[in-house]
Amino acid sequence: MNLNYWSWDTFFDALPVVLQGLGITIGLTFASYLFALIFGFLWTFLRRVPNRFIHFIVTWTMEFIRSTPPLVQLFFIYYALPVIPYIGISLHPFACAVLGLGIHFSTYIGEIYRSGIENVDKGQWEASTALNISTWDKWRRIILPQAIPPTIPMLGNYFIIMFKEVPLASTIGVAGIMLLARSYGAENWSYLEPLTIVGIIFLVLSYPSAVLIKKLENRFNKRFDKNQIMKDKGAMQ
């Protein structure tokens, strides 16, 4: 088979160029994810404020953010935000991407936290009250340690989903692998090899991440001694 449209020379020529953006792509993934994890807490707690008005505002803001494409949000933050009088600020593309992707995904992460918290038995709250545990310690030592571990697989999935949305940042000029591949393509008039490289990089990173998350999940389960429960169940059958 003669693949005359595919050139290994171009491939190996483009590879180091594209790889230069890997640090930015991975850095942006982690930064946005961290932002989303923290901001997600904010949503979760704001929704718990016992005030109908705040609850209404927060719920609809989350709905709005979730129902608009992340690409539009990125463009808005990068192009439109700076021209708004008084509050308008002009940010570095990387910061815009962290803000845009971080806020978008924080709404999903906030939902995950909420489901985790709601799954903690009501009796756990009551026992904490009966032991006179402070509100802060209640969250920190009793509720969250039970609410978060079961959500780790879901949180992990969102990490990988977010990683795959990071190339969107190339549209506002973040020099990750996607932008470098596109500019290599434009300069050399060959898009096939550099974009294939981008695809391979994503595959090579996503798959091990999924495996890693699975491992992490098992480790957290062990802390909860679920294995012991499984063993007990096995012994009973």
Added chain:
Amino acid sequence: MAEPIVTYKDVHKSFGDVEVLKGIDLDIYPAEKVAVIGPSGSGKTTIIRLLMTLEQPTAGDIIVDGRNLWKMEKNGKWIHANENHLRSIRGDIGMVFQHFNLFPHMTILENCMTAPVHVKNEEKSDVKKRSIEMLERVGLGDKLDNYPSQLSGGQKQRVAMARALVMRPKIMLFDEVTSALDPELVGEVLNVIRDIAENDDMAMILVTHEMDFALDIADKVLFLDEGVIAEQGTASEVIEHSENPRVQSFLQRFRG
């Protein structure tokens, strides 16, 4: 006679349109053992949940050791108690639940230690020593590092009692603590309660279906019916010699 440690003054509680407590007046004295009996839905559990601050009364006052539990004075006016006020009183009260409510992510020793260490800021080594003593007392000294999921229901409930005792409450509340247990495990839990009742000088309020046990350890028995205290007195007065037809039919149903 000494001052009561807990006083209910015309306490009412409604859930939506349903009034569960319709005016409860009650004095409980230090070291007194009180059993609360009555048909399900009569408001037994609600009485102690109000005292544990798990529910708010709709009307009336609950006085704990001379202080109003659900109200506080501010600038000469009585306002609804805030969390700080509740916390300052709640420390005197401990509770054991029907479904144990142990913390599943902690070993049973950690279950006992977490509140004294973080709530009362006590020295960790003291708390550890006291927790181990308490767990030995309830017969679980060999399970310190086990997780709740590895214990039987009776063992879980004994841990829950040790956990409450380590806090050294002045008043202990027991909310149908044997109702979720398999019949063969009830005895071991009742033995621990009996041990506490005989050797500790705290006041105890037991909501229970164990009539014979209540008769045995209680100084005072309350018969609750449709949100009011229909009958109260010593165990033998209420359980054996009551002339109230509601009490009689309830006991008859119970004893078959």
